[in-house]
Amino acid sequence: MPWFAGYPREKIKWYPTIDLEKCVKCGMCMNCGQKVYRWTEEGPVVAQPYKCVVGCSTCATLCQGNAITFPDREKLRDLYRKEGIWAKVKKELLKEGKLNPEE
Template structure:
């Protein structure tokens, strides 16, 4: 069964930004071509505005962050969620 048979909104794979660590260099906003991040002028930091635009398994933005302010769930956690969702789809 392909991943595309599971609605993207059910897969909790998206970044979180640690505001205490973020230096506001905007690299994540500029780097992500899927529009996951937007710049919040009021808080002067990136915010995850479109979490489900994030490609499941992609963590490239975390890799380019110079201060490791971007986190993702563990891959094992996501595998477990996907496995459970696949079982639900096939049981229908």
């Protein structure tokens, strides 16, 4: 399914920020399957921010340096409400047969 059923990913400011002063170079962030991070001599950098899965914060949980932060989740909730995301996602899920029309 496309991002938010067609809502442009680049318009959603959801991606990690690294505080390299806190980073202990544990490498856990490199486990992100979306290839958001790239390793450099200084440590990890957020190379492809818009590949981050909106709402995910797994790397921050795994980060041993507590160096990764994300924007305020409340802003994300506002966006869901304002844009009527669920109505769009529901349509897509029904089309893909992932949702029972009775529900």
